[in-house]
Each structure stands twice: as structure tokens, then as C-alpha cells.
Amino acid sequence: xxxxxxxxxxxxxxxxxxxxxxxxxxxxxxxxxxxxxxxxxxxxxxxxxxxxxxxxxxxxxxxxxxxxxxxxxxxxxxxxxxxxxxxxxxxxxxxxxxxxxxxxxxxxxxxxxx
Amino acid sequence: xxxxxxxxxxxxxxxxxxxxxxxxxxxxxxxxxxxxxxxxxxxxxxxxxxxxxxxxxxxxxxxxxxxxxxxxxxxxxxxxxxxxxxxxxxxxxxxxxxxxxxxxxxxxxxxx
Numbered sequence: 001x002x003x004x005x006x007x008x009x010x011x012x013x014x015x016x017x018x019x020x021x022x023x024x025x026x027x028x029x030x031x032x033x034x035x036x037x038x039x040x041x042x043x044x045x046x047x048x049x050x051x052x053x054x055x056x057x058x059x060x061x062x063x064x065x066x067x068x069x070x071x072x073x074x075x076x077x078x079x080x081x082x083x084x085x086x087x088x089x090x091x092x093x094x095x096x097x098x099x100x101x102x103x104x105x106x107x108x109x110x111x112x113x114x
Numbered sequence: 115x116x117x118x119x120x121x122x123x124x125x126x127x128x129x130x131x132x133x134x135x136x137x138x139x140x141x142x143x144x145x146x147x148x149x150x151x152x153x154x155x156x157x158x159x160x161x162x163x164x165x166x167x168x169x170x171x172x173x174x175x176x177x178x179x180x181x182x183x184x185x186x187x188x189x190x191x192x193x194x195x196x197x198x199x200x201x202x203x204x205x206x207x208x209x210x211x212x213x214x215x216x217x218x219x220x221x222x223x224x225x226x
Contacts, residue, residue, distance in 0.1 A: 004157075
């Protein structure tokens with residue numbers, strides 16, 4: 001158990017809908033990262049937050065957004081969902097967000113868009 | 115071409131075999147190299163972490179980094195059926211951004 005929690009574990013929804021994925025980092029970690037894992041693209045970085053502020057963006061679609069709250073939990077919002085958004089979404093956390101730090105991954109949320 | 119290339123496998127070996135997993139990369143800014151293990155439907159868990167070139171050993175696992183060749187390896191000695199999983203190499207570097215860049219993963223099956 002990495003100490004990173006994610007809810008829900010599974011999500012089934014329809015095209016055009018909006019969903020929110022939630023992540024709680026390990027105790028003491030200030031940085032949260034979101035990744036998407038799909039069969040064709042592998043594990044790809046989406047966005048990084050540090051202590052409530054956005055630090056870096058990767059291959060994140062404009063339909064997706066995220067935020068980190070004062071209690072350090074983070075939410076990833078996916079809107080206008082398409083079939084191709086079906087994937088595993090992972091959250092990871094680290095102490096401060098330096099490139100040398102270990103990132104600890106949560107169990108993931110499996111999203112299926114029908 | 116992807117920044118990090120990894121043979122997808124699957125790689126099937128008998129129990130007790132030595133396993134060699136490899137990744138090549140193109141971005142010379144990468145300085146930190148990791149191997150993650152991912153069991154089916156689970157999150158990746160960190161196995162090995164190496165900074166710059168060199169070797170690191172931890173139990174049955176040895177990680178090697180050759181920055182001059184942009185090539186990293188993970189060796190598993192005395193492989194066990196419980197080692198059956200997908201192995202992902204990952205790397206990061208200050209000038210490459212703080213995010214991890216992953217290889218596509220190699221699926222390993224160790225048969226009893």
C-alpha cells in the first residue's frame with residue numbers, strides 16, 4: 001500500500017458526460033501528479049500540482065482540468081467524455097515535486113466511457 | 115519516435131531464470147532512472163531508483179544505467195512466479211521537466 005488513495009475504483013459513464021476523480025496524497029506529500037494509462041499510449045503524464053498551485057502540464061486535453069485543495073487532495077475533472085477517454089487514471093504523490101523525488105502511485109481509477 | 119522505448123514482450127521464462135529488461139531513451143537531459151512493477155489492474159510500485167550512470171543492487175534485482183549509450187537495464191535473478199507483472203522503466207530530469215516519462219512496459223511471465 002503506497003499510502004495514496006483514489007476514488008472511485010471504477011467508473012462507467014456515457015459519451016458527453018462529466019466525471020470527477022479524486023486523489024488523496026500520502027501524508028506529508030505536497031505534490032500530486034495525474035497520469036493516464038491506455039493500451040495504445042502507455043502511461044502518460046497529465047498534470048502536476050504542488051501545494052495548491054499548478055506546476056506543469058503534459059498531454060492533458062482542454063476538456064480535462066484539475067485542482068488541488070488546501071487539504072492537499074486533488075481532483076481531476078473530465079468533461080465531454082469520448083470513447084477514447086476510457087483508460088486507467090493514476091494519481092501519484094511526492095514530498096515536494098523535485099525531479100529527483102520518488103513518486104508513489106495510487107491504485108488508479110478505471111474509467112469506461114460507453 | 116517515442117522518448118523512451120521498451121520492448122513490450124511478453125517475455126516468458128521458466129522459474130529460476132535470469133531476466134533482462136531494457137529501455138533506450140533519446141533525451142540526454144534524463145538523470146534519474148526508475149523501474150516500476152505493475153501487477154494487473156494495480157498501480158505501479160517503485161522497484162529500483164538510480165541516479166546517473168552505474169549499477170545498483172537490491173536483493174534479486176540489479177539496475178544498470180549507461181548514459182553514454184542512453185540505455186538502462188533491470189536484471190532479475192532467480193525469477194519467481196510472483197515476479198510475473200508488467201515492468202515499466204521511467205526517467206526524469208530537471209531540464210526535462212519534473213514529470214516521469216515512461217516506457218511502454220514489458221510484460222513478464224515466469225512459469226513454475
